[in-house]
Amino acid sequence: MIVSKFGGTSVATAQKISNLCQITKKSLAKDPVIVVSAVAGVTDLLSEIPENPNNAKSKIERIRKIHYDLISNLFKNTQSNEIKNYINQELADLSKHTRKKIYDKSEIDKILAFGEIMSSHIIAKALESSGIPARQIVASDVIVTNDNFGSADFLPAPTKKKTKKVLLPIIKEKIVPVVTGFIGTSKNGKLTTLGRGGSDYTAAIIGFSLNAKEIEIWTDVDGIFTTDPKVAPKAKLIRQISYKEASELAAFGAKVLHPRTIKPAIKAGIAVRVLNTQDPNCQGTLICDKPDLKNPITAISFKRKITLINIYSTEMLFKKGFLAKIFKVFAKYNISIDLVSVSEVTVSVTLENHDHLAKALDELSKFSSVSANTNYGMISLIGEGIVTSSETIKKIFDILDERKILVKMISLGASDINVGLVLQYNRIEEAVNVLHNKLLIKNLNNAK
Numbered sequence: 001m002i003v004s005k006f007g008g009t010s011v012a013t014a015q016k017i018s019n020l021c022q023i024t025k026k027s028l029a030k031d032p033v034i035v036v037s038a039v040a041g042v043t044d045l046l047s048e049i050p051e052n053p054n055n056a057k058s059k060i061e062r063i064r065k066i067h068y069d070l071i072s073n074l075f076k077n078t079q080s081n082e083i084k085n086y087i088n089q090e091l092a093d094l095s096k097h098t099r100k101k102i103y104d105k106s107e108i109d110k111i112l113a114f115g116e117i118m119s120s121h122i123i124a125k126a127l128e129s130s131g132i133p134a135r136q137i138v139a140s141d142v143i144v145t146n147d148n149f150g151s152a153d154f155l156p157a158p159t160k161k162k163t164k165k166v167l168l169p170i171i172k173e174k175i176v177p178v179v180t181g182f183i184g185t186s187k188n189g190k191l192t193t194l195g196r197g198g199s200d201y202t203a204a205i206i207g208f209s210l211n212a213k214e215i216e217i218w219t220d221v222d223g224i225f226t227t228d229p230k231v232a233p234k235a236k237l238i239r240q241i242s243y244k245e246a247s248e249l250a251a252f253g254a255k256v257l258h259p260r261t262i263k264p265a266i267k268a269g270i271a272v273r274v275l276n277t278q279d280p281n282c283q284g285t286l287i288c289d290k291p292d293l294k295n296p297i298t299a300i301s302f303k304r305k306i307t308l309i310n311i312y313s314t315e316m317l318f319k320k321g322f323l324a325k326i327f328k329v330f331a332k333y334n335i336s337i338d339l340v341s342v343s344e345v346t347v348s349v350t351l352e353n354h355d356h357l358a359k360a361l362d363e364l365s366k367f368s369s370v371s372a373n374t375n376y377g378m379i380s381l382i383g384e385g386i387v388t389s390s391e392t393i394k395k396i397f398d399i400l401d402e403r404k405i406l407v408k409m410i411s412l413g414a415s416d417i418n419v420g421l422v423l424q425y426n427r428i429e430e431a432v433n434v435l436h437n438k439l440l441i442k443n444l445n446n447a448k
Helices: 014-026 042-051 053-074 077-096 105-112 114-129 156-172 198-210 243-251 262-268 322-332 357-364 390-402 425-439
Strands: 002-006 032-036 134-137 176-180 183-186 191-193 214-219 240-242 271-276 285-288 299-312 340-342 346-351 369-382 409-412 418-424
Touching: 002 014, 002 198, 014 032, 014 053, 014 114, 032 114, 032 198, 042 053, 042 105, 042 114, 053 077, 053 114, 077 114, 105 114, 105 191, 114 134, 114 176, 134 156, 156 176, 156 198, 176 198, 198 214, 198 262, 240 243, 243 262, 243 285, 243 299, 243 369, 262 271, 299 357, 299 425, 322 346, 322 357, 340 409, 357 369, 369 425, 390 418, 390 425, 418 425
Parallel strands: 002 032, 002 214, 032 176, 134 176, 214 271, 240 285
Antiparallel strands: 183 191, 271 285, 299 346, 299 369, 340 346, 369 418, 409 418
């Protein structure tokens, strides 16, 4: 059994959905389970509705047109009309959720879920039209989560039980389940979402629950590259990468995978392969436990804009529990920290901007002096052998020194495969390019 996830760009046109059908047809002997995202652009439109409810009607009409155009290019008249009726029913239901002026997180999740529900119906019908028995499955019927609306985590035991109960009988009938990505249900029965990009996570959760042989992430690129090719044109495709490296890449800025995708796969020991819908013959990137690694640095990821927070207090001197006090505040507002640096009286942390950051800073200022600066970006150099190579560490700083690029903060040793550097945001792309070309481009045996 395999789980194949197709992202928004992979279901954005009739041609790409036809490619999806052909890919699925070739894998029928493997008992595929399909996971799909919303059509490209639709989740963005849905997310704008709670932000500006007065424009809800125009957003819904744009969403209708996106789906109508797709349906008209995929299906003949009679079937096209039936599927358009389904879309109309969903959008009528969506309209009922758009009459408020203020939305809480659970209500926003209900709105965001419509994209995957509509796309999964279209794709199930497209598979049937190409001769493949298929059935739409809304993931709220199989994935059980906590109630962290907007970025929920799945609960393994109840999810595994429900997934097996719902999906295994369908698979045994040789029907391909087409599962909505991104969606779950809390223990209390409320619809939740897994965060933007959460369809990858859905695929990994289902793979974990069914003990799949492999999880395929179909996207619009050939796989995972040594860095973003738009920033470093010499970037190369990575043929194999370890679970740990892929997790670090996703967490520190790489866009190919959702940051939480790998976790369920690691638990179950399932290989993950990143593939290109537009070039199914490309080998892609295999993410596994023990890849063939030959270079201290495998890849470089980055975030163009982060916030650097400095927390200063003389109370830190010879006191116990001060760090716990700081991180309790961040935890209270569900704020995730990327890098941490600690001196005698100062704690520096980096994070991406957050809705409740101002509240957290206000609370921290009650017992410390706090400053926040948004003029920084972060680079992560990732590789299983990076921390054990003193020569590599020296080269990193020599290269940056040659370019007069100042490192404001460094994280070295917290992870044995990641060197994190905080720089001025306007030097990030320059630094990525030069580090990539001088450290990776000459010895990328694993990318050949």
